[in-house]
Amino acid sequence: MIKCLLIDDEPLALQLLESHVSQTEGVEVLKTFTNPIEALQEVETLKPDLIFSDIQMPELNGVQFSKIIGNKYPIIFTTAYEQYAVEGFELDVIDYLLKPIALQRFQKAVDKFKNRSKSAAADAPAADYIFVKSEYKTLKINLSDIHYIKGMADYVTIVTADKKVHTLENLKHYQATLPASSFMRVHKSYIIAMDKIEFIERNRAVILGDYIPVSDTYKKDFFDRVNN
Structure with a gap:
């Protein structure tokens, strides 16, 4: 507006x-x-x-x-x-x-x-960080530190190599905010950083040792991107 x-x-x-x-x-x-x-x-x-x-x-x-x-x-x-x-x-x-x-x-x-x-x-150059409200603090998180984001019922968890940050935002917010060149939604509950994938096993992307499912909704786009 x-x-x-x-x-x-x-x-x-x-x-x-x-x-x-x-x-x-x-x-x-x-x-x-x-x-x-x-x-x-x-x-x-x-x-x-x-x-x-x-x-x-x-x-x-x-x-x-x-x-x-x-x-x-x-x-x-x-x-x-x-x-x-x-x-x-x-x-x-x-x-x-x-x-x-x-x-x-x-x-x-x-x-x-x-x-x-x-x-x-x-x-305008894109920012290489985001600010996240978590409890009583507003935290600055570098995009390069984000491995994946997991959506829960009432909050999301931003996962980095050394910490997990909980915030009341939803996955749609981060899907719209994060650069599509680096991040991708692969499931109704997950957004991942493509460069943080360690390997792919069947329909799961492994990041930080965690197996993240790739749902049917996002499977084609995900594997098209991987293969290209």
């Missing part, structure tokens, strides 16, 4: 933006402001994913606001004045919406933000 701030000194303009947000999937309003200075004071606390800001406002205009916050928070400008477009794009804003803003044009701007976010995520 994209959480956004709406900044405009005209209440009717804010109402229109709120209406557009309510009709756009995956977007919600975090907070609205008619005073950009108040928005500036709260932006670090609210940490929005995206900001829609008018440009021509008293005390602090949208361009000045954008320069103060820098590139930390993506901005889409909304304004009734075309002459600000060039300056807006020089600030590397996501888009520039000219009032009155049509719903379709608003949603196109949101799509531009989504596409830019996807590109940035694809370019």
